[in-house]
Amino acid sequence: MKPFDYVRPATVTEAIAAAAQPGAVYLAAGTNLLDLMKGNISRPDRLVDVTHLGGLDGIERLADGGLRIGALVRNADLAHDADFARSYPAVAEALLSGASAQLRNAATVGGNLLQRTRCAYFYDTASRCNKRDAGSGCDARHGENRSHAVLGWSEHCIATHPSDFCVPLVALDAVVEIEGRNGRREIALEALHRLPGDAPERESALEPGDLIVAVRLPPVASGFAAHARYLKVRERTSYAFAMVSAAAALRIESGKIIEARLALGGVAAKPWRARGAEDVLRGVAPTADAFQEAGWRALTDAKPSGDNAFKIELARRIVVRALALAAAGTPARLPALPASPFASTTGAIHA
């Protein structure tokens, strides 16, 4: 492993100063970063450990009805917070469908947002990758790309963002609070991740030294609690990244959808908000036909980036199913196999 400096700043200000230096990166739980370092994909000069910073690990109800989640809250702690799961069931379900119990116990909210793609060519240092080595080329484009992007990709990069957590967060208009060299600012989570375009090495809107300190859910987000689900199709029952996933959240009154939220995971370099499909659903009855229409609309712009045309059809079907599940109502308890098509299977004991 490449030798590196390890610093443990006492304050956010110190952390930002330390991380703004070239070659420096933040370290939280390290569930992704340490693997990248062991695999020689990331070779930082300096790790700035933020796990000892105070005040970043709380879950705080805001006066306006929103919720503020500290960047260092562990995925498992958040998912198992009963109030949180009741108010934002699709987010809890997404969290619990990700990784393994051990990883969820370690992984943090901020780190989850910034995890890197799982594209095999990004991880394989013998392959060309524009993300890892800007301008070197993309070996995934004509390689083994069955699980790659069908939306928002470019000739320079067809990788997907692997987060489950981000998918319902984007659907619920989550906001990211950032501390940087010029103070605090906020951006919509939807604007945090960038599509590859001709600069896939630039993955987010963050500047050097920027530290995500919290994720905020706006007051309206809890209004979907009665009809919110996350659905994730993957190639084994647990401990696998999504082939395609969807978060669907509805507000239904008097038999009509007042507002719909829909986002897709595993299809693009960012969690993919499907606003066109949301528009289709506004003001209509929650019927199978309406969901089919939304499914078509959500994937209108999709195109295969390789041997992955099936993902487009799969994504349509997942949209339809996720909407149907949401319309049917959030279950009183999180299923034993969260987000799984087998969630309803009796006798399932754990994920």
Place this chain on the structure above:
Amino acid sequence: MPELNLTSAPAHLRHGSNIGQPLTRRDGVLKVTGQATYAADNHPPGMLFAVMAVAGISRGRVVSLDVAAAKRHRGVVDVMTPDHKPPLAIDPEIKTSPFVFRMEVLQSHEVRYANQPIAVVIAETLEAATEGAVLLAPRYESLPALVGLDAGESFVPPAVGVGNPTENHRGDVEAGLASAEKQIDAVYETPPQYHNAMEPHAIVAHWDGDKLSVDMPTQGLRLSLARIAELFGIAHDKIHIRSPFLGGGFGSKGFLAGPQTLGIMAAKLVGRPVKLVLRREQMYGPVGHRAPTRQRLRIGADGEGRLTALDHHARTVSSTFDDFYEPAADASHTLYAAPAIRTSHDAVRVNTGTPLFMRAPGEATGSIALESAIDEMAWACGMDPLAFRLKNYAEREPISGKPFSSKALRACYEQGAARFGWAKRSLQPRQMRDDAGLLVGWGMGTATFPALMFQAEARAAIRRDGSGVMEIGAHDMGQGAWTALAQIAADAVGLDIDRVTFKSGTSDLPDAGIAGGSAHTATAGAAIHSAGAAVIAKLADLATNDGRSPLFGAGNAGVIARDGRLIRRDDESRSESYAEILARAGVAEVEARGTGVPNPAAMEEYAMHAHGAVFAEVKVDPELGQIRVSRMVGAFAAGRIVNPRMVQSQLFGGMIWGLSFALHEEAITDRRTGRIMNANLGEYHVPVNADVPPLDVVTVEEHDPHVNALGIKGVGEIGITGSAGAVANAVWHATGVRVRRFPIKIDDLLTQP
């Protein structure tokens, strides 16, 4: 290494003999408390760490390595390259026996496959060695890689598996197909699969002058010792290998691997002990794997569902520099009573490490294709898959015409089907749904694996205090040899298991043969059994020839050894303890050796196989295509069961591997570079707990008087066979979609709206 103490576990309750009792693992406490010392847990004083640099291309040559940069890195002691390495006594390219495979030990700059070792960095710390390997920054002259089953001109290899004929036939297949009322002609593909034992290959090598001590996991202590001796030109008695525990072998640790040889070379180069452990991704190349196959099955049946012909052809691959051919088509030799059978193989050469043995080599790949095809044929005949198999039940081994030494497959079918509830299965596919609307399918497969025997030797002793000793260089790969073989040993010397010191797992002990082919318990067990009988015979000589013994004049054949006493067979009131016999004779101990060998006469006369029947239930989301196995029942007949608990675990493990074969495992190979793109446990999928349903294993009573003295057939591999096909057939029954390329994927099932 401290002396192993396997008897610290609480005493077990037993009734009667040791064999047949479900003892828990005698090494279990050591393992769960972290005291079991695996190879990489050894840290002799002064030890250095070695890390391999491996090829990033799959064909070409290394033209430069920045050795200076690596050596400048703090902590790096030396860099071993083709230009700087200790000499070997023989060229590693020379195959000195059929069980020697070519290995890459820096003998040239040529690259033959991705992940081939191209240098070894030796350093004071693992981190320094790891970074040193990165700093080598190899440059290559690259040639186009040979990738996949159509990489080049195919050829017919001289043999497949271990010396099996490439082609085999009985009867007239073309005539049988021509006369058939129903025919199927289908092509199945299986992917390359790689070894992912929890413990990667590792070695700690320590030279002391011309003596070498080695800690490494091996399934073949003596074979490894002989190979080290010839590679390094040292006498066998100068080498000591310790391999008390393996974190899984599955065929990958049968032979000394290239990386292990590199560890010994590195220790020699620097004159200090060296540890070398493969990184997970480095397992995908130099330590063997299961080759991909493309199998064509043509089957004919008459109007009553009786097979008229079975033609099974398998295409596979080997490396560009050595020969091992997955004998997939041989699976069709033994199961179904077709009057005409033909099996054949061909192959192409590709840029991979040489494929080698992986749990049920040939049987696993062949079984999923054969069992799928039989299922397709049953459907074509409009018959229930079990009824179809019973209609074509082989009373004699189809390819040879020999009778079976024993075959309780009919009972396996009956008991497995009853336990599963098979009789309620709908004939038509896509008929069953559960309460949640998921498609439900039931499938089955027949399991079979040959009952093999190798050669082994054991040494037994009875000591003055009446306790026993059994010594054999056997291998516990996790399957439970420390327990099962000790049970056989205890019965062999007529003692309670806790009165027998069982020594195993080191190369200075008698040769136990290789722990492979599901034959270790049979082979080592036979040697133990015969050593025990021999030492008891010596003890009996002492007693029956001594006028002062109550057994005087009983004659050798006239005593029984039980509970530490010799007892006169025709008069149980006359007996004497081992301790009394030895005390009177004034000897510290009596000892004897015994061997376990195959019986060629019996093998000539009988076909010897274990059998089983596996039934699986899957659920499939009708729109989304995700699959989950919800139930599996396996009924197996494998001769005498030495330890039912260990056997159940072995069969569970095999069935899970079968599930994995059908639904999960696949090395994704870049079609251009030949590099494996998922060489890690995150992306190379094996089943996780949530994928494995409640499993039910039934062991069917089977007495086999011919297979070996103890009647043991072995259970290490059979669980995969049948299981993979059962799952695949259940997916068809659930969906109506017949997938012939494995593993079955979500996209395969999205064809229906």
